[in-house]
Amino acid sequence: MATELKLPQLGENVDSGVLARLLVEVGATVKKDQPVIELETDKATVEVPAFSDGVVKEILVKEGERVKVGQTILTLEATDGAAAQSKAAPPAEAPKAAPAEAAPATAPQAASQPEPEEDTEGFEHERRLGERALAQYAGSLPVGGAGAPTSTPPPPVAPAPALEAKRAPVPASPSVRRLARELGVDIYAVPGTGPGGRISDEDVKTYAKSLITGGQSAAATTSLPGLAPLPDFSKWGATERTPMSGIRRKTAENMRKAWLTVPHVTQHDQADITELEQLRKRFAKSVEAAGGKLTVTAITLKVIAAALKVFPQFNASIDQAREEIVFKKYYHIGVAVDTDRGLLVPVIRDVDKKNIRELAVEMNQLAERARNKKLTLDEMQGGTFTITNLGGIGGTSFTPIVNAPEVAILGMSRAFYLPVYSGDEFVPRLMLPLSLSYDHRLIDGADAARFVRWVAQALEQSFLLALEG
Numbered sequence: 001m002a003t004e005l006k007l008p009q010l011g012e013n014v015d016s017g018v019l020a021r022l023l024v025e026v027g028a029t030v031k032k033d034q035p036v037i038e039l040e041t042d043k044a045t046v047e048v049p050a051f052s053d054g055v056v057k058e059i060l061v062k063e064g065e066r067v068k069v070g071q072t073i074l075t076l077e078a079t080d081g082a083a084a085q086s087k088a089a090p091p092a093e094a095p096k097a098a099p100a101e102a103a104p105a106t107a108p109q110a111a112s113q114p115e116p117e118e119d120t121e122g123f124e125h126e127r128r129l130g131e132r133a134l135a136q137y138a139g140s141l142p143v144g145g146a147g148a149p150t151s152t153p154p155p156p157v158a159p160a161p162a163l164e165a166k167r168a169p170v171p172a173s174p175s176v177r178r179l180a181r182e183l184g185v186d187i188y189a190v191p192g193t194g195p196g197g198r199i200s201d202e203d204v205k206t207y208a209k210s211l212i213t214g215g216q217s218a219a220a221t222t223s224l225p226g227l228a229p230l231p232d233f234s235k236w237g238a239t240e241r242t243p244m245s246g247i248r249r250k251t252a253e254n255m256r257k258a259w260l261t262v263p264h265v266t267q268h269d270q271a272d273i274t275e276l277e278q279l280r281k282r283f284a285k286s287v288e289a290a291g292g293k294l295t296v297t298a299i300t301l302k303v304i305a306a307a308l309k310v311f312p313q314f315n316a317s318i319d320q321a322r323e324e325i326v327f328k329k330y331y332h333i334g335v336a337v338d339t340d341r342g343l344l345v346p347v348i349r350d351v352d353k354k355n356i357r358e359l360a361v362e363m364n365q366l367a368e369r370a371r372n373k374k375l376t377l378d379e380m381q382g383g384t385f386t387i388t389n390l391g392g393i394g395g396t397s398f399t400p401i402v403n404a405p406e407v408a409i410l411g412m413s414r415a416f417y418l419p420v421y422s423g424d425e426f427v428p429r430l431m432l433p434l435s436l437s438y439d440h441r442l443i444d445g446a447d448a449a450r451f452v453r454w455v456a457q458a459l460e461q462s463f464l465l466a467l468e469g
Contacts, residue, residue: 001077001078002057002058002075002076002077002078003052003054003075003076003078004072004074004075004076005036005050005051005072005073005074005075005076006070006071006072006073007039007048007067007068007069007070007071007073008048008069009069010039010041010046010048010069010377014041014069014377015068015069016041016066016067016068016069017039017040017041017046017066017067017246018039018040018041018064018065018066018067018246019037019038019039019040019061019062019063019064019065019066019067020038020039020040020045020063021037021038021063022036022037022059022061022063023035023036023037023038023047024036024037024056024059024074025056025059026056026057026058026059027055027056028055028056029053029054029055029056029079030050030053030054030055030056030076031050031053032049032050032051032052032053033049033050034049034050035047035048035049035050036048036049036050036056036073036074037061037073038373039067040245040246040247040373041246041377044247044344044373044375044376044377044379044380045373045374045375046376046377048073050076052076052078053078053079054076054077054078054079055076055077055079056074056075056076056077057074057075057076057077058074058075059073059074060072060073060074060075061073061074170187170188170199171192171194171196171197171198171199172187172190172192172198172199175201176199176200176201176203176204179201179204179205180204183204183205183208185204185207185208185211187199187204189207190203190204190207191203191207245341245342247341247342247343247344248341248342251342251343254403254404255401257404258401258402258403258404259401261404262401262402262404262407262439262441263439263440263441264399264401264402264437264438264439264440265437265438265440265445265448266399266400266435266436266437266438267435267436267437267438267445267448267449267451267452268397268433268434268435268436269433269434269436269449269452269453269456270418270431270432270433270434270456271431271432271434271455271456271457271459271460272420272429272430272431272432272456272459272460273296273415273430273431273432273459273460274429274430275460276296276299276459276460276462277415277430279462280294280295280296280299286357287356287357287360287361290357290360290361291361291364291365292357292359292360292361292362292363292364293360293363293364294356294357294360295360295363295389296389296391296412296415296432297335297363297387297389297412298356298359298360298363299356299459300387300389300410300412300455300459301333301335301348301351301356301359301363301387302351302354302355302356302359302465303455303458303459303465304333304351304385304387304410304455305331305333305351305352306352306458306465307451307454307455307458308331308384308385309331309352310454311447311450311451311454312327313325313327313407313442313443313447314385314407314408314438314443314451315327315328315331315384315385316328316407316442317405317406317407318405318407318439318441318442325442328384330349330350330384331350331351331352331384331385332347332348332349332350332351332382332383332384333347333348333351333383333384333385333386333387334346334347334348334380334383334385334386334387334403334406335347335348335363335366335367335386335387335388336386336387336388336389337366337367337370337371339370339371340371341373344370344375344380345380345383345386345403346366346367346369346370346375346379346380347379347380347381347382347383348362348363348366349382366379383403383406384406385406385408385409385410386400386403386406386409386410387409387410387411387412388400388409388410388411388412389411389412390411390412390413390414391412391413391414391415391432392414393414394413394414395413395414396413396414396416396433397411397413397433397435398411398413398435399411399435399437400435400437401437402437402438402439404439407438407439407442407443408436408437408438408439408443408448408451409436409437409438410434410435410436410452410455411434411435411436411437412432412433412434412435413432413433413435414433415430415431415432415433416430416431416433417429417430417431418431432459434452434455434456436448436451436452436455
């Protein structure tokens with residue numbers, strides 16, 4: 001008996017991936033949990049294992065092909081052992097699972113029972129009033145600022161009664177249906193948030209608002225640089241096109257979303273790390289013996305964890321829909337890693353509970369996993385703050401983009417010697433450039449200046465870390 005191996009759910013918001021490598025071939029015997037394909041998603045490269053023992057009967061995908069969640073990858077012919085085990089299973093177990101699987105379906109079915117037939121008299125008259133009602137409703141929504149145009153995109157016309165009768169029943173009360181008609185909204189297009197997908201008044205209003213704001217957003221999007229049709233570059237010389245990798249495509253999507261959503265401001269400062277560099281060199285070999293590298297980034301991880309406790313608004317996120325600030329009581333810090341496939345940001349968890357040696361070892365291991373395509377999706381999620389260091393390449397400062405839904409990111413550039421006046425003479429001091437980008441919706445400029453100055457002082461005076469961290 002052949003069983004289908006389908007692509008499982010790989011993580012939050014991941015619905016597909018590119019098949020990078022087939023790890024088995026037709027006729028191969030595989031064991032349960034043995035990797036069968038290597039898949040490159042938008043965030044990482046992952047191995048997909050077999051769910052049972054068997055012999056590969058047919059492979060239904062090819063390398064380079066985009067595979068969606070739920071799509072069949074291959075079929076497995078049960079081995080003698082697996083077949084015997086299947087036959088030995090008590091026949092009564094299969095029926096037991098049926099009620100559990102059917103249970104969720106009963107709720108939507110109950111919720112989707114047809115309402116008593118509503119009075120459709122005057123339906124056409126209400127539909128003609130729909131555009132005026134939607135415009136009036138739009139006027140009460142904060143979708144534009146001063147000077148914003150008052151016109152709204154034409155609303156969709158509600159379906160005629162004849163068409164409505166042909167469609168499957170919608171889980172909405174007559175009053176909700178009437179509100180949808182008054183606003184000129186197609187009740188069949190409204191996603192319900194109630195039990196079994198039941199549609200409420202609030203669902204209809206939210207959908208109507210999305211039509212209005214969506215029209216404005218679409219107009220704004222088409223005017224964004226890079227989204228307009230490109231000219232024919234081949235008119236001026238030779239060109240070559242290559243498809244964007246999954247990681248590059250996801251990076252572009254996230255950066256654009258962050259830039260459009262987060263009002264960025266960057267605060268620059270410098271830290272005198274002359275003494276810190278001497279200590280780093282002094283203890284570097286002991287950390288190398290433990291399997292890590294004592295870098296400025298590893299030290300800064302510990303400093304940032306302490307700073308986030310002093311300034312909790314930097315360890316938060318904004319829930320704009322609920323108009324709330326989410327303060328996080330854990331300290332998971334992402335560290336940007338440059339790879340041949342693009343920028344990856346593995347997350348080091350509970351930084352406040354680890355010493356600098358442990359952080360250096362873990363950071364080194366995660367960086368190696370990132371470069372060798374071994375990072376899992378879980379290892380790149382849950383961050384509360386991000387550090388990115390371009391000092392190994394060069395530069396004096398830069399403007400890093402906030403990794404939303406985080407609200408801040410610290411960038412570090414190459415340290416350089418600067419003559420600093422000591423009171424009697426100018427002496428050479430090793431200065432580390434710091435660039436803090438932050439979400440101005442939550443963080444004020446004065447708080448950002450205090451935060452980056454605290455970080456600089458903690459790097460300059462290690463006692464401050466023990467005193468206030």
